[in-house]
Amino acid sequence: MPPALFRLAGIAVLAAGAGTMAVIAGDAPADAAAHHRGHRFQNNYVEFEPKGIGALLKWRIDAERAGLPKPPQQETPRVAADLAFLHANAVAGAAMVPSVTWIGHASTLIQAGGSNVLTDPVFSERASPFGFVAPKRRLPPGLALAELPHIDAVVVSHNHYDHLDAASVKALAAQAGGPPLFIVPLGVKAWLADSGIGHAVELDWWQSARIGAVEIVLTPVQHWSGRSLGDRMETLWGGYAIFAPDFQAFFAGDTAYSKDFADIHARFAARHGAGRGFDVALLPIGAYEPRWFMSSQHVDPAEAVQIHRDLGAERSIGIHWGTFQLTDESLDEPPQALARAALQAGLGDDAFTVMAIGATRRFAPRPP
Ligand code: ZN
Ligand code: ZN
Numbered sequence: 252m253p254p255a256l257f258r259l260a261g262i263a264v265l266a267a268g269a270g271t272m273a274v275i276a277g278d279a280p281a282d283a284a285a286h287h288r289g290h291r292f293q294n295n296y297v298e299f300e301p302k303g304i305g306a307l308l309k310w311r312i313d314a315e316r317a318g319l320p321k322p323p324q325q326e327t328p329r330v331a332a333d334l335a336f337l338h339a340n341a342v343a344g345a346a347m348v349p350s351v352t353w354i355g356h357a358s359t360l361i362q363a364g365g366s367n368v369l370t371d372p373v374f375s376e377r378a379s380p381f382g383f384v385a386p387k388r389r390l391p392p393g394l395a396l397a398e399l400p401h402i403d404a405v406v407v408s409h410n411h412y413d414h415l416d417a418a419s420v421k422a423l424a425a426q427a428g429g430p431p432l433f434i435v436p437l438g439v440k441a442w443l444a445d446s447g448i449g450h451a452v453e454l455d456w457w458q459s460a461r462i463g464a465v466e467i468v469l470t471p472v473q474h475w476s477g478r479s480l481g482d483r484m485e486t487l488w489g490g491y492a493i494f495a496p497d498f499q500a501f502f503a504g505d506t507a508y509s510k511d512f513a514d515i516h517a518r519f520a521a522r523h524g525a526g527r528g529f530d531v532a533l534l535p536i537g538a539y540e541p542r543w544f545m546s547s548q549h550v551d552p553a554e555a556v557q558i559h560r561d562l563g564a565e566r567s568i569g570i571h572w573g574t575f576q577l578t579d580e581s582l583d584e585p586p587q588a589l590a591r592a593a594l595q596a597g598l599g600d601d602a603f604t605v606m607a608i609g610a611t612r613r614f615a616p617r618p619p
Contacts, residue, residue, distance in 0.1 A: 375388075
């Protein structure tokens with residue numbers, strides 16, 4: 252049954268089944284309309300125009316001539332997931348240990364505040380509409396769909412195929428015990444509905460949804476959207492700030508470098524507490540070469556380090572690498588470049604690192 256939606260004075264209340272309730276706060280800034288351009292959306296700090304077919308051809312021909320990408324020297328590390336911990340923790344309620352598990356690419360499982368939240372779930376073999384030309388995944392997901400605990404919420408950053416996968420969201424919507432709440436940027440709810448998924452809420456930048464004790468806010472990042480040549484930037488994109496009572500996480504989705512991250516830090520400063528930032532930021536570090544093509548849409552590891560600093564994050568974890576070969580850098584280059592950039596920036600050894608696929612990192616709950 253589709254959820255009932257009531258709009259009252261800028262507040263929408265979504266009665267989501269299984270005893271959960273999502274409240275969308277109409278907390279948009281005065282200049283909210285700046286990124287709304289008719290039936291398309293635009294970034295805050297750059298007039299973004301997706302690259303055309305000419306640039307795409309030039310990239311592909313250059314890469315072919317240069318023999319790029321070179322094969323990786325090292326396989327992406329992968330470990331067996333700690334299913335016993337994840338499943339016990341999933342039902343621990345207020346005693347839940349804040350944790351992050353890397354499933355692969357931008358897919359992570361965040362356990363916090365009594366809720367299990369999945370980011371950009373992609374479990375399929377290939378990340379494209381054109382199954383036969385799309386990059387094949389190099390390693391299986393760190394957790395198979397059937398191994399997941401019951402998922403309370405799924406956040407989707409944008410509709411690119413390596414972040415929004417039809418087969419994966421349909422499988423999640425059919426999970427035992429009822430569907431998760433899908434939290435998506437403006438315009439993506441209709442796509443979900445076309446796929447038969449009605450248990451969804453869509454947000455504009457700075458709007459939030461609540462799942463149990465966890466508040467999830469869509470934030471601006473610099474990127475774009477589109478699943479074909481005909482729908483570019485017609486749906487919104489973003490990152491998510493995830494606020495549990497004892498844990499604060501940021502998931503950047505896909506992004507270029509921009510002032511948006513300093514804005515996010517400023518906006519949530521009071522919520523973080525003096526001198527603090529997010530407990531962890533999940534930041535993309537892969538799919539960045541060649542820069543002339545990628546820099547307006549994907550950060551490189553040095554820019555990811557700058558985002559970590561702009562956010563004032565306590566820790567960051569590099570994601571969006573090692574799973575699908577999407578661009579010219581080798582699959583194993585991003586963590587090496589990240590280590591160099593972190594050293595150059597004078598970060599502590601454990602401030603910004605990567606994880607093995609399947610690995611779980613546990614965090615100390617933040618003091619009340
Ligand atoms: Zn993207
Ligand atoms: Zn991506």
